[in-house]
Amino acid sequence: MEQAFLYQNPELRTSQKILLAVSTGVDSMVLLHLLKKMGSSIGVAHIDHQLREESKAEAAFLEQYCKEHNIPFYLKVWQTPTKKNMEAKARKLRYEFFSTIMEREGYNLLLTAHHGDDQVETLLMRLVRGGSLAGHAGISRVQPFAMGKLIRPLLTFSKEQIYAYANEQHLTYFEDATNRSTDYFRNRIRLNVVPELKKENPQLLEHANQFHQQLIWADQLIQKSLKENLNNVATDGACWSFAQSVLPVETGERYYFLTTLFQQITEAQELVVSQRQLFSLLEQLEKVSSQWRFDLGDAWQFVRRYDTYFIEKKVEITDQEKYSLNENEHCQLSDGSIISVRKNSQYKPSEGFQILLPVTVKFPLIIRHRKAGDRIRLTQDLTKRVNRYFIDKKIPTAERDAAWIVEDASGEILAILSFVNSYLSITTETDRIHYILDYTLNKAN
Numbered sequence: 001m002e003q004a005f006l007y008q009n010p011e012l013r014t015s016q017k018i019l020l021a022v023s024t025g026v027d028s029m030v031l032l033h034l035l036k037k038m039g040s041s042i043g044v045a046h047i048d049h050q051l052r053e054e055s056k057a058e059a060a061f062l063e064q065y066c067k068e069h070n071i072p073f074y075l076k077v078w079q080t081p082t083k084k085n086m087e088a089k090a091r092k093l094r095y096e097f098f099s100t101i102m103e104r105e106g107y108n109l110l111l112t113a114h115h116g117d118d119q120v121e122t123l124l125m126r127l128v129r130g131g132s133l134a135g136h137a138g139i140s141r142v143q144p145f146a147m148g149k150l151i152r153p154l155l156t157f158s159k160e161q162i163y164a165y166a167n168e169q170h171l172t173y174f175e176d177a178t179n180r181s182t183d184y185f186r187n188r189i190r191l192n193v194v195p196e197l198k199k200e201n202p203q204l205l206e207h208a209n210q211f212h213q214q215l216i217w218a219d220q221l222i223q224k225s226l227k228e229n230l231n232n233v234a235t236d237g238a239c240w241s242f243a244q245s246v247l248p249v250e251t252g253e254r255y256y257f258l259t260t261l262f263q264q265i266t267e268a269q270e271l272v273v274s275q276r277q278l279f280s281l282l283e284q285l286e287k288v289s290s291q292w293r294f295d296l297g298d299a300w301q302f303v304r305r306y307d308t309y310f311i312e313k314k315v316e317i318t319d320q321e322k323y324s325l326n327e328n329e330h331c332q333l334s335d336g337s338i339i340s341v342r343k344n345s346q347y348k349p350s351e352g353f354q355i356l357l358p359v360t361v362k363f364p365l366i367i368r369h370r371k372a373g374d375r376i377r378l379t380q381d382l383t384k385r386v387n388r389y390f391i392d393k394k395i396p397t398a399e400r401d402a403a404w405i406v407e408d409a410s411g412e413i414l415a416i417l418s419f420v421n422s423y424l425s426i427t428t429e430t431d432r433i434h435y436i437l438d439y440t441l442n443k444a445n
Contacts, residue, residue, distance in 0.1 A: 001157065001165045005034055009153040011142065016108035018042045019074075019101060021094070024058040026166050027113035029173040031154060035111070036069060043072035045101055047094050050081050051178075058174050065172075074101050087184075099146040108148040114139055115154040115162055116205035120197070121189045123208055130275050133222070133256070137215035138208070158205050222256045229257055230264075239312040240265060247309065251282055258282075265311060271300050291397045305396035323367040327435060331367075333404065336442030339367060339417075344433045352440040353418035355406060356426040359434040362409040370405050376413045377423040386416060395419070406437065 006013065012035070020035060022028040022044045035042050044066050048059045059075060066073035076097040082089060098110050123138045141155050154162065166173060182188050198204050226248070233242045240261065248254050258281065262273045273281075273296055281302060284294050294302040296311070303310040323331050323339070330340030344356075374386040384392075390400045404417040415421045417439050426433050 001161060002034065002037065004156070005153060006038070008156055009151065011109065011149070011151055012038065012040065012111075012153060015041065016148075017106060018109045018111055019098065019105075019107040020044050021098060021110065021112045022046055022062060023113075023176075024062050024174045025113070025176060026171075026173040027115055027154065027159075027162055029171050030162050030166050030169075031111060031113040033169060033171055036071075043074060043101070043105065043107060045074045045098055046076070047090075047097065048075065048077045049090055050078050051086075052176070054174065061172075061174075072105070074105075095145075102146045102148065110145055110148070110150045112150065112152050113154055114152040115157050115159060116209065117159040117190070117194060119155055119212060120194055120205060120208045121186055123212065124189050124193060125186060133215060133219055133259075137219065138212040140212075140216070156205075156209060223260065226253070226257050226260060230260060233261060237268060239310060241308055241310045241312075244307040244309070247285070251286075254282060254285060261311075269300075271296065271298065271311075293397070303398070305398065306394060321369060325365045325367060325437075326363050333367065335402065337404075338438075338440045339404075340438050341365060342436055342438070344436050352438055354439070355415045355421050355437040356433045357414065357424075357435040357437065358426060358432050361414070361424075361435060362412075364409055365414070365437070366407045366409075368405050368407065369401065370403065370416075374405060374413060376416065376420070378420070379423055386413070389416070389420065393419070404439075 012018070018035065018040050020028070020032055020042055022032055023046070032042075032044065044062065046059055046062050048055045050056075059077075063073050063075065065071075074097075076093070078090070078093060101107065102110060119139050123136070126136050126138070139152060139155065141152050143150050178184075179187060180191070182191065194204075201207070229242075229246050229248060232246045233240055235241070248257050255278065258278060262271065262278075265271050266273075277296060281294055284292065284302075290304070290306050292304050296302055299314050301312060301314050303312065321334050323333065325331065325339065325341050327341050327343060330338060332338055370386050372387075375383045376386055376389065377383045378389075386405070387400075390403075395403075403419065405413055406415040406417060407413050412424060413422055414424055415437075418441065
């Protein structure tokens with residue numbers, strides 16, 4: 001085993017400082033023994049999760065072991081373990097601790113004792129739970145981590161080989177009784193499924209590692225083919241957008257394009273899109289409608305606005321957003337824009353949006369968002385539904401929803417800010433101007 005271990009992990013034949021994550025189980029104690037025999041510059045990191053009565057004694061044993069062998073020892077005690085989502089939180093705690101030690105003490109490599117059986121279990125669990133191609137790939141032997149790399153050098157070895165080596169070397173290790181509990185999904189796979197598969201084919205672990213590598217290569221090929229598409233996605237960190245021409249034509253290519261894009265967004269915003277949502281979105285993309293929204297959950301949406309797609313947070317517009325204005329009054333709208341009404345003393349054109357009104361206008365003016373049935377008079381003989389006006393002008397849905405309607409006390413719509421004024425406003429006969437409504441956009445919009 002020692003010769004195979006050295007041959008399969010050339011990264012360890014270096015002078016780099018190595019941090020080992022050791023739990024005192026047979027896997028990590030074997031890994032510690034192998035590295036110690038190599039004479040590597042190593043340190044040991046251990047987490048006492050305080051979930052079992054034995055954990056304190058195991059931590060004390062490992063600390064004494066490291067002291068006797070002159071190995072730096074780093075201990076983290078989980079002071080407030082939780083039962084809710086415990087596995088995920090414990091994993092997060094571990095890797096944050098490992099990262100801190102690496103950066104503080106100058107370790108280049110982090111080693112964990114995941115082995116071939118762990119690989120099979122992970123592949124089976126992810127297959128059952130569903131996910132993307134990359135997500136099904138299992139456990140990587142080498143990957144970037146903190147200031148260096150995370151390496152799992154025992155992935156080609158079976159649990160049986162590890163036990164055999166530990167017994168041959170007379171190593172001390174501890175068995176975690178919870179590993180026999182069927183309360184955990186991984187344990188049910190480990191105890192009930194994997195042994196039967198090994199009976200069917202003794203080469204199961206080798207085939208699992210080959211399949212893992214094939215999935216990695218396939219994902220790399222996909223990423224390479226989609227590189228140009230992904231480079232044409234624009235983002236400011238809060239919104240992602242791309243043109244229709246960037247979206248691949250074939251459904252399969254679209255799937256992998258969106259999967260990769262959502263993975264990138266997840267790293268920045270923790271947006272999680274399920275496979276069910278992804279396949280539903282692919283169906284939506286086939287529709288000919290030029291504008292639509294697709295709910296992604298957690299206040300996120302995928303939006304088409306004519307020839308551009310957006311992944312963005314929802315903007316909630318409520319019916320309560322209504323403002324009343326009399327002459328010589330002003331107010332700030334919910335989007336930060338300023339609106340005011342004044343009498344005309346001497347009319348001067350403004351850089352902002354203006355409505356010029358006659359003395360006959362009926363106060364108070366109401367500032368609100370559009371609603372069903374709204375109509376605006378565009379000429380003496382033509383009135384048009386506000387919604388129809390937006391459609392004719394190809395105004396994106398989000399801009400339609402955010403637009404402000406100016407209505408007088410009689411219910412006549414005077415303007416759609418800042419798109420169009422009604423026929424009731426004055427455009428050329430400046431001597432008839434009695435009131436001026438000024439609308440100044442928020443510069444951030």
